[in-house]
Amino acid sequence: MGMSSNPPYPAGTVIIGKWRGNRYVVERLLGRGANGTVYLVQREGRRERYALKIGYDTLDLQSEINVLTTLQSRRKRNEHRARQESPLSSYLLEADDFADGNNVPFYVMRYVEGRPLHLFLSRNGSSWLGLVGLKLLDKLRGLHECGFVFGDLKPENVMVSDYGEAELIDFGGASPLGRSVKQFTEWHDRGFWNAGSRTGDENYDLFAFAVLCLRLLNEEGLKTAALQLPQMRSTDELLKLARKLPDKKLSSWLSLALKGGFSGSAEALELWENHIYKTRKREPESMATPRWLKNAFALSLFLLAFTIYWVIRF
Amino acid sequence: MKQILLITDGCSNVGESPVMAAAHALQEGITVNVVGVVDYGTIGELGSREIADIAKAGGGISRIVGTPQLAQTMQMMTRKTVVQTIQQAVNKEVKKILGEGSLEALPPLQRSQVVTVVDELTETSPLRIALLIDASASMKPKLGAVEDAIRDLALSLEAREGSSEIAVFHFPGRSSGEEAMLDMDWTRDLSGIRSLFSRMRMRGATPTGPAIFKVLEHYRYDTLDKHRDRHPAQDHDEREGMIGGYVV
Numbered sequence: 001m002g003m004s005s006n007p008p009y010p011a012g013t014v015i016i017g018k019w020r021g022n023r024y025v026v027e028r029l030l031g032r033g034a035n036g037t038v039y040l041v042q043r044e045g046r047r048e049r050y051a052l053k054i055g056y057d058t059l060d061l062q063s064e065i066n067v068l069t070t071l072q073s074r075r076k077r078n079e080h081r082a083r084q085e086s087p088l089s090s091y092l093l094e095a096d097d098f099a100d101g102n103n104v105p106f107y108v109m110r111y112v113e114g115r116p117l118h119l120f121l122s123r124n125g126s127s128w129l130g131l132v133g134l135k136l137l138d139k140l141r142g143l144h145e146c147g148f149v150f151g152d153l154k155p156e157n158v159m160v161s162d163y164g165e166a167e168l169i170d171f172g173g174a175s176p177l178g179r180s181v182k183q184f185t186e187w188h189d190r191g192f193w194n195a196g197s198r199t200g201d202e203n204y205d206l207f208a209f210a211v212l213c214l215r216l217l218n219e220e221g222l223k224t225a226a227l228q229l230p231q232m233r234s235t236d237e238l239l240k241l242a243r244k245l246p247d248k249k250l251s252s253w254l255s256l257a258l259k260g261g262f263s264g265s266a267e268a269l270e271l272w273e274n275h276i277y278k279t280r281k282r283e284p285e286s287m288a289t290p291r292w293l294k295n296a297f298a299l300s301l302f303l304l305a306f307t308i309y310w311v312i313r314f
Numbered sequence: 315m316k317q318i319l320l321i322t323d324g325c326s327n328v329g330e331s332p333v334m335a336a337a338h339a340l341q342e343g344i345t346v347n348v349v350g351v352v353d354y355g356t357i358g359e360l361g362s363r364e365i366a367d368i369a370k371a372g373g374g375i376s377r378i379v380g381t382p383q384l385a386q387t388m389q390m391m392t393r394k395t396v397v398q399t400i401q402q403a404v405n406k407e408v409k410k411i412l413g414e415g416s417l418e419a420l421p422p423l424q425r426s427q428v429v430t431v432v433d434e435l436t437e438t439s440p441l442r443i444a445l446l447i448d449a450s451a452s453m454k455p456k457l458g459a460v461e462d463a464i465r466d467l468a469l470s471l472e473a474r475e476g477s478s479e480i481a482v483f484h485f486p487g488r489s490s491g492e493e494a495m496l497d498m499d500w501t502r503d504l505s506g507i508r509s510l511f512s513r514m515r516m517r518g519a520t521p522t523g524p525a526i527f528k529v530l531e532h533y534r535y536d537t538l539d540k541h542r543d544r545h546p547a548q549d550h551d552e553r554e555g556m557i558g559g560y561v562v
Contacts, residue, residue, distance in 0.1 A: 019422055058418050059401060062429040069426070095422055103418055179437055180473035182393075186386070191469045198473035230462040 017096030035060045035172040051111045061105045067174045068092040074146040112167045118155035134277045135166040140205050141265040148174050149200035151181045153208035154188050175200050195235040203260040210257035214241050249275045315441045316344040322448035323351045324361045326522030335526035336372030346372020347391045351456050381459035385466040400435045438476040444529045449484040450520045457511045485525035493524035
């Protein structure tokens with residue numbers, strides 16, 4: 001505690017590990033999570049860039065590292081069985097203490113290039129939600145298979161590459177299935193909406209995912225619902241928002257998630273894939289008619305009118 | 315594990331010093347956390363110093379927040395304090411075994427094992443929290459938010475694997491002789507919390523110190539009354555065993 005107010009390390013700072021001796025050069029600040037500050041770094045003498053998280057509190061950060069370590073080993077075991085998993089096993093590279101920086105703990109992970117989900121969608125359009133949602137649900141399913149819930153699921157914790165690859169970042173809120181959720185964000189929390197417990201189960205993450213979708217598609221509506229008196233907050237309020245969405249298949253998927261109606265994330269993923277991702281519809285109103293065609297049409301109308309005038313007159 | 319969570323908005327003005335009362339609590343193995351609730355204006359230098367001092371004397375944490383952040387703050391403080399209490403106990407064991415100082419000094423592998431134990435105990439140790447609510451007149455507009463925050467805290471506690479119990483007191487009591495009044499005795503059931511404050515009468519004085527003493531008495535009385543409080547001793551042994559197993 002207390003270290004959170006520290007000014008960020010300037011670019012060029014060399015972070016040397018106390019136990020393993022590896023050296024990382026700070027390039028820039030990437031962001032701040034609940035447990036620490038994340039920097040983009042380059043391992044000295046190498047080209048690859050990594051994300052390095054410096055913890056505010058040794059215990060909190062170590063707890064997060066433990067989750068990542070367990071996750072990694074379980075994932076490797078799973079990969080052994082099913083070969084085609086994405087190469088996520090290299091998520092955590094190493095953990096160490098910053099020798100010169102008062103022995104603050106840090107860990108190094110793969111750098112996920114992209115932008116947070118909400119910024120990605122506002123830039124590229126919400127038509128990407130079908131694909132990105134699919135990828136994100138797949139990540140959640142993988143996590144659940146390894147026996148963990150993500151907990152603090154929100155757009156800020158999802159990185160999306162330029163081509164719609166989604167990746168979860170910040171595992172500070174992850175906890176084993178069946179345990180209490182450690183970190184959460186009000187709007188996305190099932191307990192906040194009087195919609196169920198804070199015990200981490202697959203449906204907890206799916207609920208947060210559904211709120212995430214509502215927030216991406218109708219942030220104002222969600223805000224209004226969230227600012228009501230606490231005793232008025234309920235699943236019904238969220239269901240109302242879901243029903244208002246123009247895409248009816250998405251509405252019913254979200255309703256099911258909000259009510260905790262899926263047997264688990266595997267089923268949720270399957271339904272999303274079949275009913276939302278695959279039923280991409282052409283949007284006639286957004287298929288903009290080229291300007292030249294409009295002009296040509298206007299010209300032909302004018303010619304017609306002129307011709308009729310001509311014929312009648314003479 | 316035992317905690318007192320004091321929710322107040324100003325200075326005590328009657329009876330023994332609340333800082334001394336908190337020091338007594340710590341001596342009896344009860345950690346005291348304090349939330350100062352401000353909405354309009356500030357709590358004043360004197361008030362905020364007292365809040366910080368009570369928490370310091372009681373081995374806990376203090377925060378001054380507005381009602382919108384109340385729920386999250388209470389949840390965070392409670393969790394943090396549980397972790398700290400366990401960490402202190404575990405650190406002691408680590409010191410015994412390795413002769414080494416703190417968690418920070420341990421090499422990565424051992425540290426990871428110790429933290430695994432701390433996380434495990436944080437989730438599973440039995441926990442009791444006595445909420446002590448300042449019901450002096452100035453708190454009246456904030457009680458709705460306090461009630462919601464308590465409900466929210468109960469929700470978080472319910473999700474733990476270990477047993478968690480809450481008792482609720484407010485002060486001052488009904489008559490001038492009564493420092494604090496018990497609104498709800500130890501319970502795991504949060505449905506009773508809803509109507510808790512409707513019966514509450516607001517009065518002027520703020521006898522924070524005597525109220526803390528009253529809660530201590532309640533803890534003590536309970537220890538005599540039920541044998542379930544032999545648990546902490548057992549827990550301790552277990553804990554020692556676990557650490558031994560993990561670290562060596």
